[in-house]
Amino acid sequence: MDQVGVPANELLAELDRRRATEPDVHGARLFGLVYPTGRDDVEDLVLEVQRRYLFHNALNPFKFPEIAALEREVVTMTSDLLNLSGDGGGSMTSGGTESILMSMLVNRERARARGIERPQILAPHSAHPAYAKAAHYFGMEHVQVPIDADWRADVAAAAKLIGPSTAVVVASAFTYPHGVMDPVADLAALAAEHGAGCHVDACIGGFVLPFLERLGHDVPPWDFRVDGVTEISADVHKYGYVPKGASVVLHRDADWSQHQVFLYDQWPAGIYGSPAIGGARPAAPIAVAWAVMRYLGVDGYTEMMRGVMETASRVRAAVESIPEVEIVSAPIGPVLCMHSESIDLYAVADVMDAKGWNLNRNVEPRGVHLMLSPAHANVVDELIADLIDAVAHHGTAKDGQARYS
Numbered sequence: 001m002d003q004v005g006v007p008a009n010e011l012l013a014e015l016d017r018r019r020a021t022e023p024d025v026h027g028a029r030l031f032g033l034v035y036p037t038g039r040d041d042v043e044d045l046v047l048e049v050q051r052r053y054l055f056h057n058a059l060n061p062f063k064f065p066e067i068a069a070l071e072r073e074v075v076t077m078t079s080d081l082l083n084l085s086g087d088g089g090g091s092m093t094s095g096g097t098e099s100i101l102m103s104m105l106v107n108r109e110r111a112r113a114r115g116i117e118r119p120q121i122l123a124p125h126s127a128h129p130a131y132a133k134a135a136h137y138f139g140m141e142h143v144q145v146p147i148d149a150d151w152r153a154d155v156a157a158a159a160k161l162i163g164p165s166t167a168v169v170v171a172s173a174f175t176y177p178h179g180v181m182d183p184v185a186d187l188a189a190l191a192a193e194h195g196a197g198c199h200v201d202a203c204i205g206g207f208v209l210p211f212l213e214r215l216g217h218d219v220p221p222w223d224f225r226v227d228g229v230t231e232i233s234a235d236v237h238k239y240g241y242v243p244k245g246a247s248v249v250l251h252r253d254a255d256w257s258q259h260q261v262f263l264y265d266q267w268p269a270g271i272y273g274s275p276a277i278g279g280a281r282p283a284a285p286i287a288v289a290w291a292v293m294r295y296l297g298v299d300g301y302t303e304m305m306r307g308v309m310e311t312a313s314r315v316r317a318a319v320e321s322i323p324e325v326e327i328v329s330a331p332i333g334p335v336l337c338m339h340s341e342s343i344d345l346y347a348v349a350d351v352m353d354a355k356g357w358n359l360n361r362n363v364e365p366r367g368v369h370l371m372l373s374p375a376h377a378n379v380v381d382e383l384i385a386d387l388i389d390a391v392a393h394h395g396t397a398k399d400g401q402a403r404y405s
């Protein structure tokens, strides 16, 4: 640390310099890591709410009962969106990973109550790494379900793998790598038949699919309306348009929801309890999630999703017009990935990087991955033109290694 403190203006200037070397989060040239709305009114609200709650701590609901109430209201709004009836439960967490961890912990406890010593997580090959992480953290076994030719979980393969030690079957609605829906109803039925839980990973889809449904898109059943679905994770810090640090985990069963809570009183400072991994928790993501959800409302989110899907259709049509490139499978929402049998899309992505885009690379199948946000509507023509140009004029890929996001 500096011996003598540095003046604020120097620090801000240094941060500005350092930040300028990295992608601009407002520039709409990043995909998946940030979800720019391109809307000043939403950003102004975020800033105002952040300012009010920046130093609060959501740890103690007795000291800050209103923050606890805001969290409950976010959970209730999300429950309504995902058709969870009044008797369920859940909490906010710091992100999709923590939501998944808490669900896997509850599923482990549920399996242990049935006498299973080393409970298994049955998760599709396309499921997020957070399930493997949960298995690693919680002493569970992570069993991968193969995916089919459409990149969806193979239900017949899952049926062969499920057994007495299965604690939970995972289904993504929809998947990060290919943007496709796993067969949720079939996987949930399989889980129920074996007395296992079924976690639907709607980290992306939770704030996409309800609005696609309202826009009249064909959305297969995936939420709490599906029998056998026991938990759902939905990230507010993705298509909920809230800055990082906001996700929701929901349990169909309020009693099991309580198993998320850790209580302890064997220390000198009295009873201590927390609903998730964090102890001290920032209150700003809770308050901002509450505010953005109420500000946009169902209609606001639906209109924003209409725009995102228009952008997605335009990109899709452009890709389909390039003979060398195809869209992988049948993505339901704003995640598109591309594959080519004849050209190396990593080399195309390198050209796109040089043009200032930040396309993600997929490994299976080798190609590029695009996650579209509302702000991409402002750059879609340039994106398409650059992509067509990059396909036409590319060299060899400089980096064979795919990078996650």
Ligand SMILES: *Cc1c(COP(=O)(O)O)cnc(C)c1O
Residues within 6 Å of the ligand: 094, 095, 096, 097, 098, 128, 130, 172, 174, 175, 176, 201, 202, 203, 204, 235, 247
């Ligand atoms: C982003 C994501 C997660 C994990 O969420 P984090 O907020 O990054 O921890 C889990 N599942 C899917 C499908 C995701 O896209």
